[in-house]
Amino acid sequence: MMKTKKGSEFLFFALRNYKLRVGLTVVLVFLAIALVGPSLARNTPFAYANPLGAEPPSGEYWFGTTTFGQDVFAQFVHGLRATFVVGAIGGGLGTFLGVLIGFTAGYRGGLVDEVLNMLTNIVLVIPTMAVLLIITAYLEVRGIITESIFIGLTSWPWVARAIRAQTFSLRSREFVDLARLSGMKPWKIVFCEIAPNMMSYLLLASILQFGGATLNAATLDFIGLGPTTGISLGLMMNNAVLWGALLLGFWWWFVPPGLAITLIVGALYVTNVGLDEVFNPKLREM
Amino acid sequence: MSLTVENLRVYYQTLRGDVKALDGATFTLDDGEIMGLAGESGCGKTTLAHSLTRLSPPLRYVEGRVTLDGQELPIADMSRMNDFRMKKLSVIPQYAMNALNPTRKIGTIIRDLLRSRHVEADTSLQELYRRLDLVRLPYDILKRYPIELSGGMKQRMVMVVSTLLNPSLLIADEITSALDVATQKAVAEMLVEFRDRALVKSMVVITHDVSILYQLADSILIMYAGQLSEKASTQTIIRAPRHPYTKLLISSLPTIGVRHAEHKLSGIPGTTPLLLDPPAGCRFRDRCPVAFSKCSEVPPFVEVTDGHWVACWKESETHA
């Protein structure tokens, strides 16, 4: 009964939290564009639609066209989809691994903890972009799933650290001892007693992971190590710079993709802060 | 009169409404008097302490007057109160164990504090040493960081810091709650000595442990659910309480040497009322063994004999 009471209390604050509302709205708007956009676009991203080459936004081409006459809007909405896919899969994988490793380390303790902790610290220290570059450079063919997986495989350490710390503190609390004494099976203790207390943090961490994965993907794509097929926002910027959009002033080619990423990631951060306020009463302003 | 409190009302603001944590407190404190303030958790004693020292949201000042040494204290105004803080009115907080900045040496904290209050630190150094002797702390403690100290040592250090400028009124909020019995006794004795040496004029010692007050307080004020119940000298409260709540409270204390078979410990059945929407009249009514019809009105805190104040219709009726 306490859980439903708590749940409705959170919902109450969640709906009233300004940051949460604004952030979530922005993300959902972009998500909607990503879902609906491609069907609205009149051209496919790579089709040479405009024989006149690069042109600024107009009634026919809402975001203008590239040097090759490609529809920037079409590229944009398809790229947006790719962004959400990578964010979800890469971020999701990173969160999952972080929780798995952090929790195991915290719950088991001892040698398992020492080893996992050392592993976490090592992966934490290594600059992930360098590793991602090396790995993706050696793959002949890269897909969007591959990119997401690699991003997930390198972004989990900070989550693992935080979850480990939380597990340590929760593990030694009285209600867990009580459960253990009453003969509850370990997995049941994990799911019913410990996990609910970490739910709020998990949500916050997932949001940050999504944002981080998006930025990492954009960076990889920009360098040219993104998926070998398909379009993405980072790739748009890469092409723009490569084909002199900067020098020639074709702002409609490079402004929208970067702006979209900035707004989505920024909205995710703001949502994160809002959620933190909802979960942590101390931060709430009267 | 050192401290006069008149009809002080301070509420807690919550989303569901105001919690009437302190609802009409009126009492006086003489120079040199150590008054214990006791009651169950949630009775309003810490609210009273905070009202005097740090009245900030979610606490909300409703009405009332507080006078110290003839001057009215602007308790609702955080910045104007600064003139009085530490110099006229000081506090040893409930969280004394964590009250010192962990990343600064203790001597530095004191020096920074005094300097910011425009008191020359160097001239006070001798005085500081004298105080450290009083609480039996070594002088080199000033060179240490708070994490290097035990809980008891930190407590005593905070006692020294809070009383450094000889305040007229010292409020000690649950300072013995986290200590073992032997240290409790030592701390209680130190407090009395502070008063005896006139380092502090009068004190309000807040605790839920009545037995410690027996050792250190001149008088005791009992609170219940945001209202004052009884105030009298320590002896009177312990030996001859008049308020029904006080009577039950005292009788629920174990006495050394008495066995359970001889004299059963009695508790007080029931629970304290929620103060979001408290019952009208005397808030102890529902648990009181002698409650009657008049108790639906708030009983006034009246002086039934010299220096003995009670808020109970039954008691004031007997003496009418």
Added chain:
Amino acid sequence: MRRYFGRKLLVYGLTFFLAVTIDWMIPRFMPGDPIANMLSRAALNADAARILYTYYTHAFRLDLPIWQQYVNFWNALLHGDLGISTYLFPTPVVKVLLRAVPYDLALLIPAILLSWLAGNRFGAFAARTKWLDNTLLPLGYILTATPYMWLGILLAWVFGIILGVLPIAGAYSYSMTPHPSWLFVGDVLKHWFLPFASLFLVQFGGWAIGMRNMIIYELEADYSHYLEALGAPRRLIRDYAFRNALLPQLSGLALQLGVVVAGALVTEVVFSYPGIGSLLLAGIQNQDYFLVMGCFLFIIIGVLLANFVIDIAYVLVDPRTRRGMTGETG
């Protein structure tokens, strides 16, 4: 404290070991003859290819057992031999990298230090009043959410193309050769400014937000309340809170290094700035295995060194670590 440093050094040592091993392992797990693979993808004429093939076969000693190849690799590494670049043949990789390092340091060190210092001050300032908080904070969020390369592109576009006041490519004008003179210094600074600015701004936003959150937390701590109760002025309370909030920000700096390095990489690409990032990309695009791996190692070493410096700084600043009670886990 010995335990503190001991653990850190162990992690750094293992990391370095792991990095070198990855370095060594990757071409060997590719199908086929690793050398022929490498050389076939590099654009070389037949003579050069033959010379290199002989060189590499000798260098790799593929006829030797695996463990010996590994040891040889370490041997070469410790002698400062990272091979010869195929992209910039016949320059040794180490020489190429050392030429690029000063540019990276010139970009990264000021950007990291200044953004950390300024960002923290700004965040503490923004936390002062509700009004400031609500107006300045969104700026911080936008900055920290901005991808490094996009900000670089925007700055280049606005200041380089539209306004035309700053150059957008290279470390110094193509028409100049490096020589000690104020003209040259000025030219270098002009080329340096935009890449520096884009690295600075993004990090600045991040630190501002972090500090704002930390300082609110510190202002609600018991020691802050105690100072308030004793009538201390806001200035003192804020000062104590700020110094304490800097500590987690310092350890946060160590965590951010990887991200900043990535940012520097793409910024160099945008501005054609001749740092290790540009080299790495060139190496990847030209299939220059040795150059790529050399860059990778240099980056790892740089990050490990920076981490170590931060660890030392942390011990100096937080008295709790010196007394054997660390504030952080692991």
